[in-house]
Amino acid sequence: MKKYIALSMVSLMLLNACATIISGETDKVAFTAVPENATFLIKNEAGQSVHEGKTPATVMLDRGNGYFAGQTYQVEFSAQDYISQTQKLDTSMNGWYLGNLIFGGLIGFLVVDPATGAMWDLPEKMDVKLTTRISN
Template sequence: MAKVETIICSLLFLFAGCATIIHGTNQHISVNSSPQGAKVSVNGIPVATTPAKIKLSRSESSVNLLIEKEGYKSQGVIISRKLSGWFFGNLLIGGLIGMIIDAVDGAMFRLEPSEINVVLSEFEEGKKRSATRTKKISEREGDIAALPVITQGLPPSSAELLWKAILEVCAVNTSYRVLTKENVFAILKDKEVDINQCSDVQCSVEYGRMLQADKLITGEVNLIEGIYYVSLSLYDVSSAAVENAVSDECRNCDFNKLLKLVKQLTSQLLEVLK
């Protein structure tokens, strides 16, 4: 079969790249979960429900998948691209034009992993969670907000997933009312403030006051030489005092492990509010 495909490349290299001919510019990724029926989002956009096959462009340098189902902990997967062996078919037949075409349309790459299988972990027993949530609602102590996570070396979509993870932990682990990211964007937009322009403590606390929040969480995640460095801070907005700060690093870990670490650190951060 490989010989046949190589012959085809040889005949058509003047008109297209070898990788473009053999496997095209898109790739189907198989996504399965246990239990089934989980929502699959690509870079924050819902696209399917498991079991599913999703079509992605090979030109994407990195794709963030989030698999989530009500009552279960979400899991994130990063799909990255690697050089396809078919790209070198152009070298064998002298197809400089084909190499250029494969490079331009992304066909020179393959996406990995091509098959994703995740087992979603169930939250605590439904009745227990419901009772805890009811108790917290009746005992709310104020509002807590989190600003978008500042990231370095990660795509913007990753920052949004990390921000969402922090908010999820706040909703479960505190008796404060959590301002959703939609609330935060809407309020600051109404005040004509660009949320992405804030990078220091004074600015963050001022944004917290605009949001009329009692507590504020800020965070940074930097990817440096393959190591994720994570730091989170909790502020009392009225006094601008740091109530707690936590940090850790994640070596040789994928995005799913990074999400888990951020959730663990958020839980530690909120210990002072219990």
């Protein structure tokens, strides 16, 4: 019986995927701009439009872009009488991903979290202040 319990514990530790379980494959990002009601367009690394809207808004975005690759986005903000501005939205390492090392989740560390993109985090928000266009 002790052998089965030990085997079960080891199996659970190896199948751990901390970032996937805690954070998921997508991340919520809030977009604000001055002036309010500015239009924004989000494009992924492939140049595909993934969202278009008006600020303020909150959007769910994919964390990953393939095995061990975080997604990077270009966000273009525009408003009438203001100069358009493009900002880069990039991922960083998710702290829960390192939980795989602590809890012994080898499969989570090498396979699950890297494949799902859960090993990456996006910033919680992006704030932009557009510059007024000077007319001649």
